Amino acid sequence: MDESLVRAAVPRELVEVLGVEPRSSSQAAAFTEAFLKNSLLPSPRDDLQTMLTHKAVILDYARPKRERAKRISKKAKGLTARQKRAMRIFQIKPEQQRYELFLPLHDLWRRYVVDLCGGLKPTSSPQFVAQKLLKADFHGAVITVVRSKCPSYVGTTGILVQELKHVFRIITADDRLKVIPKRNSVFSVEINGFVSYIYGSRFEHRASERSAKKFKVRGTMDL
Known part of the structure; x- marks a missing residue:
């Protein structure tokens, strides 16, 4: 509220019409303080004198916070290795x-390898084919054990x-199921004339892990 408006004198032409007497500045200030004290609710932080001095009242208003819905991501949990063994998967x-x-x-595997090696043409480099096969999936391949520290494995062939x-x-x-250890064994794979x-020691990884592994070139390799 502008204090000058409160203390302004009543125009002379209205004194006789309204039948009032103009008040002094001290009377106007006392009236204003009494009016505000009776009209406004008491504030726990600011007294009346502070409100009159600053001439500004800040109304406290806090926007209610919306509770964010917690997103619970449910990831499909696979079976553990123990559970897989128990279920004999x-x-x-x-x-x-x-x-x-x-x-x-x-x-299917033969077609997969042909596409992987770009057609397996007669002019294809054996080193190129060997590098592709290092990271290939061999499920479905016909493999033969050509060398092994266990002589009984040598010559075993199957899918x-x-x-x-x-x-x-x-x-x-x-129609017999054979389990051949990779370590200390050498296998041969024939596809479209390429052998x-x-x-096996370089293949001691799961198929999924081997596809992303970088192999070092080695000149010779022992069992």
Whole structure:
């Protein structure tokens, strides 16, 4: 409120009409203080004199906070290794251990490798094919054990049906499931006339891990 308006004198032409007497400045100030004291609610922080001095009243208003809905992301949790072993997920039943059942898988693998190696033309470099096969998925490939520290494994041939971190599981032509350790073994893979050799010790990774691994070029390799 502007204090000059409160203390302004009543115009002379209105004194007789209204029948009032103009008040002095001290009387006007006392009236204003009494009016504000009776009209305004008491403030716990500011007294009346402070309000009159600053001539500004700040009304406290806090916008109510909206409660944010908590987003609970539910991620699908897979089975643990112990649960998989208990459920025997990776075990092939005896009635399914038949060579002819996996021949369509072998045909798919051959087409997959041909596309991976850009057609496998006669002019393709053997080193190029070998580098591609290092990171390839071998499920469905026909592999043969050509060298091993265990002589009983040498000559074993079959379709690779399961590749684990340390072993290959193959189905032989006589419908038998063989488990061949990767370490201390060398395998051969033939595709469209190209014969590549796999050193099992370099394949001691899961197929998913091997696809992203960088292999170092080595001149020779022992079992």
